[in-house]
Amino acid sequence: MTPPALSVEGRTYRPDEWMNTPPSILSAISRRLHLQPNHPISITRQLIESRFPDYKYHNDLFPIVTTHQNFDSLDFPPDHPGRSRTDTYYINKSTVLRTHTSAHQADTFRANQSSGYLISADVYRRDAIDRSHYPVFHQMEGAKTWDRLTEGIWADVAAIPAHGVAVEDPNPTIHPERNPLQTDFHSAEEVEAIATHLKRSLEDVVVTIFSAARAAATFGAVASPDAITEEPLKVRWVEAYFPFTSPSWELEVFWQGDWLEVLGCGVVKQSILNNAGVPNRLGWAFGLGLERIAMLLFNIPDIRLFWSRDERFLGQFAAPANFEKGRDLGLSRFVPYSKYPACPKDVAFWLPASSTPPASASSPTAPSPAGGLLPVSSSTAVHENDIMELVREVAGDSVEDVRLIDSFTHPKTGRKSLCYRINYRSLERTLTNEEANTLHEKVRERLVGRLGVQLR
Numbered sequence: 515m516t517p518p519a520l521s522v523e524g525r526t527y528r529p530d531e532w533m534n535t536p537p538s539i540l541s542a543i544s545r546r547l548h549l550q551p552n553h554p555i556s557i558t559r560q561l562i563e564s565r566f567p568d569y570k571y572h573n574d575l576f577p578i579v580t581t582h583q584n585f586d587s588l589d590f591p592p593d594h595p596g597r598s599r600t601d602t603y604y605i606n607k608s609t610v611l612r613t614h615t616s617a618h619q620a621d622t623f624r625a626n627q628s629s630g631y632l633i634s635a636d637v638y639r640r641d642a643i644d645r646s647h648y649p650v651f652h653q654m655e656g657a658k659t660w661d662r663l664t665e666g667i668w669a670d671v672a673a674i675p676a677h678g679v680a681v682e683d684p685n686p687t688i689h690p691e692r693n694p695l696q697t698d699f700h701s702a703e704e705v706e707a708i709a710t711h712l713k714r715s716l717e718d719v720v721v722t723i724f725s726a727a728r729a730a731a732t733f734g735a736v737a738s739p740d741a742i743t744e745e746p747l748k749v750r751w752v753e754a755y756f757p758f759t760s761p762s763w764e765l766e767v768f769w770q771g772d773w774l775e776v777l778g779c780g781v782v783k784q785s786i787l788n789n790a791g792v793p794n795r796l797g798w799a800f801g802l803g804l805e806r807i808a809m810l811l812f813n814i815p816d817i818r819l820f821w822s823r824d825e826r827f828l829g830q831f832a833a834p835a836n837f838e839k840g841r842d843l844g845l846s847r848f849v850p851y852s853k854y855p856a857c858p859k860d861v862a863f864w865l866p867a868s869s870t871p872p873a874s875a876s877s878p879t880a881p882s883p884a885g886g887l888l889p890v891s892s893s894t895a896v897h898e899n900d901i902m903e904l905v906r907e908v909a910g911d912s913v914e915d916v917r918l919i920d921s922f923t924h925p926k927t928g929r930k931s932l933c934y935r936i937n938y939r940s941l942e943r944t945l946t947n948e949e950a951n952t953l954h955e956k957v958r959e960r961l962v963g964r965l966g967v968q969l970r
């Protein structure tokens with residue numbers, strides 16, 4: 515029996531046995547946080563857009579796309595882990611909720627309306643539960659292309675304002691294995707010009723963001739450790755890999771004592787431009803996660819807050835009238851209105867034979883690196899993301915994080931036991947112990963009924 519047709523904002527889809535998208539996820543589609551006036555995600559988008567005034571902005575591209583758009587058009591190999599149902603929300607075998615804004619790269623290059631564009635949008639990934647991960651988040655993609663005239667690129671490089679921040683960039687542009695020149699299509703000089711334009715443009719973006727974040731920390735209502743830091747901003751480029759760019763990089767910023775990945779980028783694979791019908795053009799692309807940046811700009815401690823409809827949250831932010839460079843944007847830091855008590859509850863169970871949840875992957879554009887690491891395995895019966903989603907389905911935004919606190923393999927039977935600590939805490943009110951117990955009981959039942967585990 516095939517499931518009934520699914521209608522989303524007037525579009526009709528035919529789910530099949532690949533369907534793994536719960537209604538709670540589909541209902542996020544209509545929220546469009548990146549377009550809500552005065553929402554921190556929207557303010558962050560506008561701040562970055564202000565550094566690319568001549569680019570075309572695409573802010574309303576629909577999130578349900580084909581696997582061709584999300585993966586194949588970007589040269590993802592057939593066995594890439596991102597394609598698995600444990601990581602990606604499917605509607606049917608060839609239809610997914612986009613996992614990144616790059617899903618629109620090829621189409622946007624094909625439309626070829628301008629040499630530079632930005633795409634801001636909601637993206638969807640099955641993932642861990644903690645204060646920096648949510649199955650729906652927002653990315654901004656940017657790209658710039660040129661006709662094959664290197665001189666034009668260098669003239670554009672010269673037009674990018676100097677920022678005076680020290681940048682570490684120790685690696686040569688080309689690494690023969692890890693970051694090869696696309697020798698069939700590009701000369702080393704062309705790639706040098708594109709790479710320079712790419713790096714200067716994105717350095718300008720992070721200097722803008724982090725200067726604004728520091729100003730907010732210094733002048734905001736809440737004193738923060740960054741306020742005292744007089745150290746100059748530190749930025750560095752590291753080699754990276756993406757299926758659709760070569761060479762590729764990540765940009766990292768030294769923030770509160772750690773190197774933080776801010777974005778991924780690279781020289782667009784020429785095959786993508788060729789397939790998009792613009793073989794005479796070449797250029798770069800980047801992608802960044804808006805939540806990760808908004809959290810540090812506004813000092814927002816929990817990613818669930820972005821989804822709040824509570825005026826105590828929404829009422830705290832206002833978009834600056836303009837984002838002119840060097841102007842004090844007067845961004846306000848988030849003032850916590852209250853922290854309600856947490857109700858941690860543990861659940862321990864035996865996995866069905868032959869299943870071990872693998873650790874979840876992370877990328878520079880996902881809200882932040884995944885938390886607790888798990889033993890990695892290629893088995894499929896129960897995936898940690900299935901556990902996460904089950905908890906999310908029961909407890910919604912009343913779960914703050916889910917952590918593996920113990921794992922154990924029986925020496926004789928070889929069976930594996932896991933213990934998770936689920937931290938129930940609402941952002942809006944105090945959960946009673948009884949309410950948390952009711953949620954937890956439901957989680958336990960579903961773990962048995964849905965995933966076939968045996969409770970201990």
Ligand code: PHE
Pocket residue numbers: 613614615616655756759778779780799800801802877878879880
């Ligand atoms: N789409 C990539 C991600 O989600 C980011 C990226 C975009 C990398 C464009 C290179 C070029 O992590």
